[in-house]
Amino acid sequence: MMPESDVDISQVKGNASPEVKRALLSSLQSMQPNNVSRSTGKPFRGFGAQFVSRMQITEASVLPMTEEPEKFEGRVVFEMIVDEDMLNGAGNMHGGCLAMMIDTCSTAPFYVLGAATRGQGVFGVSQSLNIVYHSPALPGDKLRIVNTTLALGSRALSSRCEVWSVTRHRLVASAVHINMVPSESSKL
Template identity: 75%
Template sequence: MKPGSDMDPSQVEGNASSEVKHTLLGALQSMRLSHISQSTDKPFRGFEAEFASRLQLTEVSILSKAEEPEKFEGRVVIQVTVDEEMLNSAKNMHGGCSAMMIDICSTMPIYVLGASTSGYGVFGVSQSLNIVYHSPALSGDKLRIVSTTLAVGSRALSSRCEIWNVTRHRLVASAVHIKMVPSEPKASESAKL
């Protein structure tokens, strides 16, 4: 994407519809916004907003699964450059930073697949996030985060995510994210009366 085109789906590669791309751009945009802190009553950006502000959506696609060509998978690619605010005391990208990016990025192909194949995309809520750390990323390293769906059912949703270090040509982290569609809240007894 070109600078200043945060909400322009035509700047995002891939074969997903403009509407689906626009929804993901909007999700990233809403994560970036500040809100009023309930505890201080002052504007506050927060943890998620800081990370989301660095993420650049570059590809949104629907592809035939290599293992099962009659089925489809969602694929989302995001790029980010590691900066000093993302580092731990050892001057490597903090594992918590990686986990936050994986959580955000691995959710997106789940939405993409549902919205593109059934017209109804969901983001779901996390059940588990299993991460394997392979190598460190340093300040200035350019990362490519590739997320694809594993399975998207009516309740259980899963995806895999890999963070690749483009600068050093190595895998930084890989993960499997299991999500679920939350149940509708049950009406309280007082609401029934």
């Protein structure tokens, strides 16, 4: 993993501090492990690593909530291009591939809001991911994945995600993601 001081944040807009942006980018890079496959003995970076490495964070912000201006929400925006290895048999982006990206991207605003307001970012683990697919994403489409927090509790976290085709000006998918912060394992 690259030291946080070496992480380039120059392309990340938004009002999150440079420290929060660096910590977020560094944390996302650490989610891309380099493992050796047990079955083949060859290097393997994990199911989502090849796709996560193609996503670019374009914004990281902490904003007053529209409905409750005394509270804040985290907002993180990613962009990526739909490549051939992301497609299903019909030639559209595979729903499972899109779900994995939503799962990863929609946790980022928890980290930004937690780091900015509590001094520590957190990702949590998924409890529920509810996705509505609105229109297909096609090869070459540029996607904008917009993620905002709904609630950041001490154990329960929730966010919403909208995936837009910038190329075709269409909503591709929307989702609500519920995460939890697991408790420490007790030693038996």
